[in-house]
Amino acid sequence: xxxxxxxxxxxxxxxxxxxxxxxxxxxxxxxxxxxxxxxxxxxxxxxxxxxxxxxxxxxxxxxxxxxxxxxxxxxxxxxxxxxxxxxxxxxxxxxxxxxxxxxxxxxxxxxxxxxxxxxxxxxxxxxxxxxxxxxxxxxxxxxxxxxxxxxxxxxxxxxxxxxxxxxxxxxxxxxxxxxxxxxxxxxxxxxxxxxxxxxxxxxxxxxxxxxxxxxxxxxxxxxxxxxxxxxxxxxxxxxxxxxxxxxxxxxxxxxxxxxxxxxxxxxxxxxxxxxxxxxxxxxxxxxxxxxxxxxxxxxxxxxxxxxxxxxxxxxxxxxxxxxxxxxxxxxxxxxxxxxxxxxxxxxxxxx
Amino acid sequence: xxxxxxxxxxxxxxxxxxxxxxxxxxxxxxxxxxxxxxxxxxxxxxxxxxxxxxxxxxxxxxxxxxxxxxxxxxxxxxxxxxxxxxxxxxxxxxxxxxxxxxxxxxxxxxxxxxxxxxxxxxxxxxxxxxxxxxxxxxxxxxxxxxxxxxxxxxxxxxxxxxxxxxxxxxxxxxxxxxxxxxxxxxxxxxxxxxxxxxxxxxxxxxxxxxxxxxxxxxxxxxxxxxxxxxxxxxxxxxxxxxxxxxxxxxxxxxxxxxxxxxxxxxxxxxxxxxxxxxxxxxxxxxxxxxxxxxxxxxxxxxxxxxxxxxxxxxxxxxxxxxxxxxxxxxxxxxxxxxxxxxxxxxxxxxxxxxxxxxxxxxxxxxxxxxxxxxxxxxxxxxxxxxxxxxxxxxxxxxxxxxxxxxxxxxxxx
Numbered sequence: 001x002x003x004x005x006x007x008x009x010x011x012x013x014x015x016x017x018x019x020x021x022x023x024x025x026x027x028x029x030x031x032x033x034x035x036x037x038x039x040x041x042x043x044x045x046x047x048x049x050x051x052x053x054x055x056x057x058x059x060x061x062x063x064x065x066x067x068x069x070x071x072x073x074x075x076x077x078x079x080x081x082x083x084x085x086x087x088x089x090x091x092x093x094x095x096x097x098x099x100x101x102x103x104x105x106x107x108x109x110x111x112x113x114x115x116x117x118x119x120x121x122x123x124x125x126x127x128x129x130x131x132x133x134x135x136x137x138x139x140x141x142x143x144x145x146x147x148x149x150x151x152x153x154x155x156x157x158x159x160x161x162x163x164x165x166x167x168x169x170x171x172x173x174x175x176x177x178x179x180x181x182x183x184x185x186x187x188x189x190x191x192x193x194x195x196x197x198x199x200x201x202x203x204x205x206x207x208x209x210x211x212x213x214x215x216x217x218x219x220x221x222x223x224x225x226x227x228x229x230x231x232x233x234x235x236x237x238x239x240x241x242x243x244x245x246x247x248x249x250x251x252x253x254x255x256x257x258x259x260x261x262x263x264x265x266x267x268x269x270x271x272x273x274x275x276x277x278x279x280x281x282x283x284x285x286x287x288x289x290x291x292x293x294x295x296x297x298x299x300x301x302x303x304x305x306x307x308x309x310x311x312x313x314x315x316x317x318x319x320x321x322x323x324x325x326x327x328x329x330x331x332x333x334x335x336x337x338x339x340x341x342x343x344x345x346x347x348x349x350x351x
Numbered sequence: 352x353x354x355x356x357x358x359x360x361x362x363x364x365x366x367x368x369x370x371x372x373x374x375x376x377x378x379x380x381x382x383x384x385x386x387x388x389x390x391x392x393x394x395x396x397x398x399x400x401x402x403x404x405x406x407x408x409x410x411x412x413x414x415x416x417x418x419x420x421x422x423x424x425x426x427x428x429x430x431x432x433x434x435x436x437x438x439x440x441x442x443x444x445x446x447x448x449x450x451x452x453x454x455x456x457x458x459x460x461x462x463x464x465x466x467x468x469x470x471x472x473x474x475x476x477x478x479x480x481x482x483x484x485x486x487x488x489x490x491x492x493x494x495x496x497x498x499x500x501x502x503x504x505x506x507x508x509x510x511x512x513x514x515x516x517x518x519x520x521x522x523x524x525x526x527x528x529x530x531x532x533x534x535x536x537x538x539x540x541x542x543x544x545x546x547x548x549x550x551x552x553x554x555x556x557x558x559x560x561x562x563x564x565x566x567x568x569x570x571x572x573x574x575x576x577x578x579x580x581x582x583x584x585x586x587x588x589x590x591x592x593x594x595x596x597x598x599x600x601x602x603x604x605x606x607x608x609x610x611x612x613x614x615x616x617x618x619x620x621x622x623x624x625x626x627x628x629x630x631x632x633x634x635x636x637x638x639x640x641x642x643x644x645x646x647x648x649x650x651x652x653x654x655x656x657x658x659x660x661x662x663x664x665x666x667x668x669x670x671x672x673x674x675x676x677x678x679x680x681x682x683x684x685x686x687x688x689x690x691x692x693x694x695x696x697x698x699x700x701x702x703x704x705x706x707x708x709x710x711x712x713x714x715x716x717x718x719x720x721x722x723x724x725x726x727x728x729x730x731x732x733x734x735x736x737x738x739x740x741x742x743x744x745x746x747x748x749x750x751x752x753x754x755x756x757x758x759x760x761x762x763x764x
Contacts (some may be wrong), residue, residue: 063372068510153384153749161715162736162740165737167733169734180726288610288611289609291703292703295703311611323611
């Protein structure tokens, strides 16, 4: 298992490297100069040049062939990308071009926000979707089965931005049960331990903050959880239908085991493999698709800030860091899913 | 032809001709949910098309501030003289009209982006899957090695600013291909150290000599690059190499958060619905590549494919006449779901302000315009465009589900 892990981690490097190169190139291909964006269109040329020099934007992108021609080997490798890689390996993510704050600091605050929302939504989706799928498969072609499949199809078809807005309309504007946006009331303070407000407030015993954070979390989590819930329900049903055909299920019934035991301990365990795969994919999607939800609910995560604002504002370091982070998170999730296969199916063995 | 009951077993029974697609269609129609989906899709397509061509709407002139954000009304009143079943938006435009006309835009985005993903992704998937277990012919090998040489040779060519180097590597690649005589695909292709050495030296010469004319260090760098490139060209690359490269590229595209890729592409291409089609289409390519490749891999071992290879049919013929028709079923299902997905994506990008240029009616853009007025109670501007998105997507998803069941090869025919 250890050697397998090592191999996986090594094979991760070229892909992640490829992602950094592509995002590096892509963001710089977009017309627009961050220095001009910062100083305004009518700024003096010398000032623009000075800022560009400060940001290192006047270096060539990948390799400096002029330097090579002059015989300057060190200068050959002094390019934007190599500098970026060097800083990255030292742990320096750079500073946002717009606001001059170190990105690592900003990420430390924003990433846990997105993670908290994603994890909670995923938990909701699994808690709601899995039993529905199991029961639908158990009572195949019954009223429950048809109803839940239709409901899940509707759930999958709903655009999340619309669902979020409808929720706001119903629960926040008309009924006034939940706050419209944000993560927590600004008057509440929580000591940061993990960055996840729910956990931190529980650990420090700050119940006011806990309930407040929960109130803010309900709507976005519900909105985000709908699609994964529907997909998990469908996948569970399909996989369970397959698993229930097996002979050992018939044996279990013949032995007189209770239906719940047969379903969960025998059938579900063997049906879990594709379900876990889907869960992994959906979690990755939640992390990557946070832009829309964060826009609607004013959620202070990495979605809107890192993907939309930063691209539109040509904030190169932010885009690079956020993309790298999300890509790494997705690869990490895939690795966990793959490793879980070995635990779920003892026949799978990793060397 | 009517059924004839044979009175003599020597007579052959004549049956009405039942085609594969006819069977699938019959199964599809029998499925209630699929019928509903088909109906929704038909309504959607018809209303969009008819509205676009018959009910004229000029978004640039549609503007009436006196009717700003009026709730839905079914009969004229004193301050709202016109009927607006869906209400009006922030510029006083009738939402019903914009929703109907928005359907045309959404449909176009869906069809074109799925078309792009399907064609490019499908082609790449066909190539990747087919050549996974098929040796490349002389022409194919020459192209492969030539292109590899050209692309890899672009690096030393750029270093020394001598485009001819790339051409030289391309030629040496072709030479490597033609001189290799790769016969079948062995389990592990035999690497001939002599060949690798020979071509490495050739590469070193090409790179080093031309590089030196630009400068000593350039010569060294180009020489090293040429050595490596030559070594690669000396290897017995073949079909699986092509397949690997294609799938690696797809992996890199897939590793990207999709929204980021789409937003970046749109930022690069500029605003406009057609640019959004390209962006969404591009993001969808890996899905079709993977799907088609997986299907082709399983089809490669089918009897008719092996037979076609045995009689020496050309690669193009095998791919398009034997493999492609059997790849269609899962692709059609995925394309239908993909269309639904593309409509959601178009809406999402429009919501963020990318995609349709205002005042073009587009459902997502309509949502993006109006959601800030939600707190003041203007629910109609948000409900109806979103409902349109949801219903059309639901229709396509129902249809896709039905198609998947109808085209399921496991069902007995």
